[in-house]
Amino acid sequence: MTVDWSWIGDHTDDLTTLTFSHLQAALSAVFFGLLISLPLAVVAHRIRPLRGVLLGLSNVLFTIPSIAVFVLLLPVSGLTRTTTVIGLTIYTLVVLLRNTVEGLDSVPAKTKEAAKAMGTRPLRALLTVELPLALPVIMAGVRIATVMSISLVSVATYIGDGGLGQLFTDGFQRNFPTPVIVGVVLTLLLALVADALLVAVQYVLTPWTRRRA
């Protein structure tokens, strides 16, 4: 299996477009995933009976094959980017919800009591004490969700989207390995770069964790 380097040279514009489209789909999914899972996680953390229900529900969503999720969304949102993003968002929910709940659980009770004793109201305590302290665990979830989304975008190629995934169908249909290899390598690179950037973001956001490490 050899790589046809001239094909790569001839298709740099296409590859750039596909890479950006790929990244946009994955990042939108993580963004919407966070938007949905943060409030849900707070609810699951505070109201114990709902915890099992929410986590169980997100686990069940995770078991549906991604191809099927995209197809099932077709009657709702058609052959569009929206379908891709909704499908991917569903997959990010499991990781984000679980990690955010675990992150909130990991905040020491004494810290919360201290905040309460100082007269900090619940919402303010959540925003300024609990969420920041839960950040390392939440960020671990964000990193996993981001890397997973970047790898999953390709599956949307079956509904005509899928960013770099289109290179896989192209290579498969023409029995031509080069686009497939390029697609796999670019997906891996995107994921690694995104992960490294998130590590840097976490480093900046949680200065108090540095001394321990």
Add this chain to the structure above:
Amino acid sequence: MYELFKDLGDWLVSGEQWTGPDGIGHRLAEHLQYSLLATLVAAAIALPLGLLIGHTGKGAFLAINLASFGRALPTVGLVVLVFLASGLSMWPVYVALVALAVPSIVTNTYAGMTAVDPDVKDAARGQGMRWHQVLFQVELPLALPLIMTGLRLALIQVVATATIAAYVSFGGLGRYVFDGLAQRDLVQVLGGAVLVALVAVVLDLGLSGLQRVLFRHRPA
């Protein structure tokens, strides 16, 4: 929406759907075979690796990076790539599924091993236990809950992803998804998806039941 669910119900219970080489029974058996075999092979590779890394404390960097590498690897791309290299066989599907399952098992095994209290390990060594006794009689039992979590996660991912076998013209429940997709038959796609989800949930419940039996002797 109601119509769709009614059609889905009819599709799932109709007798003819369950028999023959295209029947649900046969597809289910194929799907189970792909998923269980891939998970077993992955466990055979990943468990010793995770135990070794956890026990010696060496290669943690490798374990963590292997995990993110495995998550980043696009399964469709991997299947097509191995397919183009090896021709029409089940190889591509098994390679992709094993590659998908190994990282979850390695990282959870490793995480379970490192979570074991160092004092407990010291005490075991102080009592004159050899390294293999510490590993198998102390560390492994204590790490087992997290190891089981890793296996369950891997199995769920593998069952959901085994759908891809149908993309390279093999069987399994993915057949309904891809055939339904080609025939614009939403009921069939939905049926395939529901069956895959059911298999994953049932297997997960089975493993968690097994886990409960294994830990009966320990208070929660």
